[in-house]
Amino acid sequence: MPVRFLSVGDRALAIELGDAIDRRLSRRVLRLDRAIRTAPPHGVVETVPTFRSLLVHYDPLATSRAELEAAIAPLVDRDQDTAGAVREWRIPVCYEGEQAPDLAEVARLTGLAPADIVACHSGIRWHVYMLGFLPGFPYLGDLPPELALPRRADPRVKVPAGSVSIATTLTAIYPYESPGGWHLIGATPVRFFDPARTPPALLAPGDAVRFDPIDATAFAAIRQMVEAGDYLPDSEPAV
């Protein structure tokens, strides 16, 4: 698909690199994002990378769509490195009991045993495609096709904070209680957004994540540490 520059009102320019949820496409978006953040063209306010496009917010008092497109076009696919400045995280998740209200239903819909679903979910090295919906809410992929379900027909009015959820080929974590239509297969005591932290969101687009199964006792113990402000999950620079 050819690269498309699309006006989004008079304060934003979308650069569309494709039309799919795909890691290679995501890395192209994230490389373009990094190139712009490293040396922002005059008038750029901020950038928002998503699955297949980058939205560049700009100040029309300082620049124009035409000037920005001319400045950004040469940056598309300029950098070919595959490794980014990303971290790999290990996030504890309890896939049991009340923390996993939809696990049995997901097992019924997919024909898989709950234990196999947990093994699959915790065996994947996830890629953080983007953050959106709520502060710190990460969209991670990719689930294998046999676990890919549409969203629930009947969305919940209240999904508890910390819920680990799946829908289509993605998994996501709700940093705040909110309405939501994804299937809840576990919960994490980790805080994914804290405005007092720098950066405030735990994960950044491009990060890698692994989920470590924990039991209810460990969940309660970690939650206590999180509430006392002395717990951060393990992470290391990704290879």
Add this chain to the structure above:
Amino acid sequence: MQPGLRVLSPGLCTNVQDLGRFGWQALGVPVSGALDGAALRLANALVGNPLGMPVLEILWSGPTFEIVADRVRLALAGAGADLSVGGSATVPAWQSCVLTRGEMFRITLGRQSASACLAIEGGVAVPPVLGSASTYLRAGLGGFEGRALRRGDIVPIAIENPAERAESRLPAPPPADTDQPIRVVLGPQQEYFTDDAVATLLEAEFRISQSADRMGMRLDGPTLHHRLGWDIVSDAIATGAIQVPGSGQPILLLADHQTTGGYPKIATVISADLPVVGRRRPGDRIRFTAVAPDVAEQLCRDAENRLLGLVAAIEPVPPSAALDFASLYRANLISGVVTGSE
């Protein structure tokens, strides 16, 4: 004691806003900011503040306050709004005034605007969160404890005793733009819609439904039909986007909209008209007209120049037009009769 404004009656949604929280949308944090950014800047200008200082944004119905500071200089910006002191004396919008300890005042919104901004000289003294005082209600971020004001709150203010000087006013209220069509740039996903749907958006009249808040407003009107389905690979959203879910009923996204979403966006309101949209209320009619992107950029620059022109035109209130509070007191007209009974 911290000087401030005590909330006697909060109104429907009175909350702290500035021009917004920029730089965090990639982490899922909306920009927020006053729905009527022009009113915010004019209110600040009238009390001598930098134009982007935190103010109280008043939505849909007016609050009542009591002054708990020696003296406070205030100005209200909002078409048709006014501030009544002690239930008798009235200060119109677009004019500053000084009130003193114990005085009570009620804000009334006019028919022409669903929102108004109340600026206080020195600003509302709330700690910035991620660089902004704006309240993001959905996540409890920023502003006054991350929420709309409640009865009994004391809104902290930065300056207790503003300088003695003539009060300021705009020579005339700015146009309210009550009936003008809202200008949009088509896209970014207009190809997801039938030609008929695009034509309908630009020709039909819509009505703002009761489902309207700082995140967005649902519009009632003719159905906008999709040509390519209504599920896109989620992308980032700009304020003013008109997204159309499967129902075909458009949603106009405002300051607190989520940063990303999976519905196609047929058009985006130009930034010059976002404050105009911020003044509309549920039940109001709304129509749209399209402009080219470069025209929209020029309209943004024109609107900025017009706003700076208004700021430059602010003039001292002539003594004859100023409220003579001393004589009101002598006549015993102000006796704290506002009871905050909303």
